[in-house]
Amino acid sequence: MASVDPLEQQTRPEAHRDLAVAILDVSFEVRRKSHEGTGVLPLSSGLLDIVRVIERHPGITVAEVAARLGRQLSNVSAQLRELVALGLVTRTRDAADKRYVVLHPTPEALRIRNVLEEAWAEALASASSRLLPAERAQIAASLPALERLASILAEPE
Template sequence: MESIEAADGPAKAVDHRSLAVSVIDISSDIRRKSHNDTGVRPLSNGVLEILRVIENHPGITVADVASRLGRQLSNVSVQLRELVAAGLVTRTRDAADKRYVALHPTAESQRIKALLEGAWAEALSSASSRLLPEERDQIAASLPALQRLASILGEPE
């Protein structure tokens, strides 16, 4: 466990291993429990990660997607072809430099994103209704820090 020294004294120790395991378990269970009701064709975790990077960074290049995800360019290219074929991503060549290809989510991708995020939220809402009120309050209070942590982890390596 590590703790972080805050300006007003030592911070509470964080068990990063338990946090990581909990986040992975929550993510897996949310996807498993929520996907069936959306009518959306299942996407593999790898393909979904690529799609989420493109949705969060429209105009990004294939190389930048690979870098952000810490993957081989060739592997990302193969999975990207699946997304293009499914009509979820478009490739646009730069008029000035034909080697530069910008990736953009499609309207269908945005529709699916909204459906999935709504289903994920419903799965969490249903599960959290079984928590104690103070536990729900703790989760709500931690959301800004978790969002910031997600942002930091999402930075290119």
């Protein structure tokens, strides 16, 4: 039986599908297992996605958030009203152009992000302790490539 070249295997469509599914599965399980005990108000994935975009791009407009998330402007506007009411996002007029409203995370949103990121790290640390040392090393070595991949995927289309 001939062995499969690792580079060839990486370019197979199935490999990309498998990677996408694995990333989504890890994300889902990390979030599911880490929220309890944080004292943080549970936020839907949709709300959390909006907050994360605003945290990464303070001063972003509502339309830009909708475009980055591939969602309808009206849906994002409704969710933003909820986030403003929860004290996680502020809406202010753009200083350069008063026609636009810009969005910023509040200190509470940043605090929640830190709490959740610590909880996510703990969930991963607990699960990865059950991996073989070589598997942990593979994951650690892949982090720069995964961060770059995420950055490329986040680029506006």
